[in-house]
Amino acid sequence: MLALEVKNLIKSYGDVAAVKNISFQIRVGECFGLLGPNGAGKSTTIEIIEQIQKQDSGQVFYFGKPPTEALREQIGVQFQETALLPRLTARECLEVFSGLYSERIPVPELIKLCQLEEFADRYHEKLSGGQKQRLLLAIAMSNRPKILLLDEPTTGLDPQARRHLWDIITNLKTAGATIILTTHYMDEAEALCDRIVIVDHGEIIAEGEPRNLIRSHLPEVIVEMPLSERVTSDRVKNLLPNERVLILGQRLQISTKKLDQVVRALSDAHIPLDGLHVRQPNLEDLFISLTGKALRS
Amino acid sequence: MSLRRVWVLFNSRNKEFYRDPGSLGWIFIFPIVMVIGFGYLFKVGESSTFKVAVVQTQFESSTFEEVAIPSLEEALKKLEFHALDLVIAPNDYYINESSPKSKLAEAVFLKETLPLVSEKTKHIIPGQRVTYVDWLFPGIIATNVLWMALWGVGWVIVRQRKIGVLKRLKASPVKPVEYLAAQALSRMVVMAFSGVFVFALGHLIRPFHTEGSYLTLFFIYMLGCFALSSIGLVAAARLDNEELVNGILNFMTYPMMFLSEVWFSLEGSPEWVKQTAHVMPLWHMVKGMREVMSEGATLAQLSPHIAVLAGIGIFCLFLGGYLFRWTKD
Ligand SMILES: Nc1ncnc2c1ncn2[C@@H]1O[C@H](COP(=O)(O)OP(=O)(O)O)[C@@H](O)[C@H]1O
Ligand SMILES: [Mg+2]
Numbered sequence: 001m002l003a004l005e006v007k008n009l010i011k012s013y014g015d016v017a018a019v020k021n022i023s024f025q026i027r028v029g030e031c032f033g034l035l036g037p038n039g040a041g042k043s044t045t046i047e048i049i050e051q052i053q054k055q056d057s058g059q060v061f062y063f064g065k066p067p068t069e070a071l072r073e074q075i076g077v078q079f080q081e082t083a084l085l086p087r088l089t090a091r092e093c094l095e096v097f098s099g100l101y102s103e104r105i106p107v108p109e110l111i112k113l114c115q116l117e118e119f120a121d122r123y124h125e126k127l128s129g130g131q132k133q134r135l136l137l138a139i140a141m142s143n144r145p146k147i148l149l150l151d152e153p154t155t156g157l158d159p160q161a162r163r164h165l166w167d168i169i170t171n172l173k174t175a176g177a178t179i180i181l182t183t184h185y186m187d188e189a190e191a192l193c194d195r196i197v198i199v200d201h202g203e204i205i206a207e208g209e210p211r212n213l214i215r216s217h218l219p220e221v222i223v224e225m226p227l228s229e230r231v232t233s234d235r236v237k238n239l240l241p242n243e244r245v246l247i248l249g250q251r252l253q254i255s256t257k258k259l260d261q262v263v264r265a266l267s268d269a270h271i272p273l274d275g276l277h278v279r280q281p282n283l284e285d286l287f288i289s290l291t292g293k294a295l296r297s
Numbered sequence: 298m299s300l301r302r303v304w305v306l307f308n309s310r311n312k313e314f315y316r317d318p319g320s321l322g323w324i325f326i327f328p329i330v331m332v333i334g335f336g337y338l339f340k341v342g343e344s345s346t347f348k349v350a351v352v353q354t355q356f357e358s359s360t361f362e363e364v365a366i367p368s369l370e371e372a373l374k375k376l377e378f379h380a381l382d383l384v385i386a387p388n389d390y391y392i393n394e395s396s397p398k399s400k401l402a403e404a405v406f407l408k409e410t411l412p413l414v415s416e417k418t419k420h421i422i423p424g425q426r427v428t429y430v431d432w433l434f435p436g437i438i439a440t441n442v443l444w445m446a447l448w449g450v451g452w453v454i455v456r457q458r459k460i461g462v463l464k465r466l467k468a469s470p471v472k473p474v475e476y477l478a479a480q481a482l483s484r485m486v487v488m489a490f491s492g493v494f495v496f497a498l499g500h501l502i503r504p505f506h507t508e509g510s511y512l513t514l515f516f517i518y519m520l521g522c523f524a525l526s527s528i529g530l531v532a533a534a535r536l537d538n539e540e541l542v543n544g545i546l547n548f549m550t551y552p553m554m555f556l557s558e559v560w561f562s563l564e565g566s567p568e569w570v571k572q573t574a575h576v577m578p579l580w581h582m583v584k585g586m587r588e589v590m591s592e593g594a595t596l597a598q599l600s601p602h603i604a605v606l607a608g609i610g611i612f613c614l615f616l617g618g619y620l621f622r623w624t625k626d
Contacts, residue, residue: 050468052624077468083461085309087316092309099305100469 003178009058018044020202033193034182041202042182076145091120101143114138130161150181186283218281220255225276306479328495347382347402354387364565391420435586436559450529455542467623481526488522508593521582524610530617537625
């Protein structure tokens with residue numbers, strides 16, 4: 001059963017075409033990711049779905065129907081940037097927001113779910129980044145939403161705080177929640193999402209399950225090594241004319257299906273192999289191979 | 298409309314207000330400064346001009362501001378209520394015994410017209426026990442809430458829109474009217490307390506005489522607060538720029554303040570000025586309060602003011618709700 005269907009969304013701000021013909025479908029119980037660099041049009045898309053912004057054209061269907069007034073009771077929303085009512089504690093924020101809905105999760109339960117105990121009675125203005133994001137997630141969940149829409153829930157957090165949030169979202173997934181989230185972290189999409197679309201310049205450039213996407217686009221493994229006087233891009237390209245060789249900052253990257261041949265060629269040419277590192281391709285590599293640019297530049 | 302949602306938002310706005318030492322302090326400091334300051338500055342007699350009505354006769358003077366009033370009866374009524382300091386008729390002149398300013402006016406008058414003085418008979422009318430400060434007092438109360446109503450509603454909403462609070466509320470089931478009602482109600486509670494506070498403070502400094510009922514006085518006061526808050530809602534309906542709303546509120550406040558006889562009487566002003574004053578909610582609020590305090594007006598006698606204030610309040614409430622947008626676009 002489809003929880004959400006988006007058909008041919010288009011939206012411009014003046015001259016800026018933020019969303020150009022985006023379509024996708026989300027099943028009930030799925031965790032769906034909109035992945036893309038800053039400015040790709042993720043927030044615009046998700047805010048159109050939330051009925052915060054109006055699309056220029058295209059449709060959104062919730063459970064097969066166009067959105068009505070009642071929709072607001074059924075979705076849980078976390079904006080990329082949001083402000084809460086001033087001078088309230090975390091607990092009071094939860095009380096206020098859950099008080100606005102007819103269906104609600106009791107506040108103590110929310111506090112437990114999102115692990116807010118430690119700072120529940122602190123003013124929300126005084127919370128750290130990770131604590132604030134957890135509070136916002138709790139607020140988004142406070143009405144037992146049928147669909148949870150999270151816009152960059154972990155942006156700006158340190159790795160530990162991100163992990164913490166991932167754990168909470170993973171628990172929600174296990175409990176059967178339907179979630180749509182946006183992110184510009186590839187690892188986040190890989191860790192959390194059942195299915196993703198990759199968005200760039202307002203368009204979908206790839207869609208599917210993260211592992212399948214990578215496998216179908218990038219059957220290779222990735223060999224990385226630091227650049228040095230003896231390891232130059234020209235030299236490596238001459239040695240390996242049939243492989244894709246990329247320079248990323250101070251690193252050299254070789255995508256190949258024939259790892260053993262590559263390693264042999266390098267060592268035969270007396271290229272030092274210390275610092276060499278072999279890994280499976282990830283979404284980051286997929287994005288680079290699709291667009292020719294790094295995601296976080 | 299869900300009363301629960303109004304209640305929830307009302308409470309959160311109240312908390313925001315009383316937890317902000319700045320705005321809470323200001324609510325008390327402003328009226329204290331006003332009451333003490335004005336009580337001192339406008340000490341009777343320090344006001345530069347005397348208002349005098351010259352009825353059916355000639356009188357030239359640079360010291361007096363002449364007010365044209367055709368009938369003696371009307372002039373005496375105004376004298377009684379301290380709207381005039383002196384009334385000069387062909388053979389008589391009148392002062393108000395309870396007004397020190399009136400006595401001062403008499404002294405000046407006698408000095409200026411020494412040769413003629415024997416020709417006129419002095420009359421002392423009992424007058425209301427309303428001095429200039431008594432008269433000024435409702436004006437001070439009204440000025441105090443003028444800022445509280447317009448900024449406390451209008452500016453606060455615009456700021457919440459700017460920082461994104463309203464966008465978050467838009468994603469919830471809250472309806473604009475619920476949010477707006479909560480904002481206005483919360484502010485009116487603050488203004489109710491502030492009004493009582495200023496009144497009590499004024500009494501401490503100098504006991505006032507209130508001829509009519511306190512309840513009626515409170516009613517007309519709250520109705521004025523309601524009308525002004527509603528105007529704040531209209532000003533805040535769409536803007537997301539604090540400076541702009543600040544300018545607009547100032548633009549409304551100053552004419553309203555000067556035309557509403559808050560600090561000085563418009564007696565003697567051109568007719569169009571007086572007519573303009575009559576569309577100002579502040580004028581009706583101040584006038585209504587003065588009528589209760591000095592003339593003991595009842596609700597029935599206040600009905601023109603009540604009608605105007607309620608009309609403006611309800612109209613602007615609906616207009617504000619109609620124009621309202623959560624976000625700028
Ligand atoms: N309110 C707005 N006014 C004008 N341009 C906007 C506005 N919001 C977003 N944009 C532009 O639309 C494009 C997409 O933005 P956005 O949806 O926020 O991307 P993302 O969330 O993927 O970073 C960007 O080029 C951005 O500058
Ligand atoms: Mg965004």
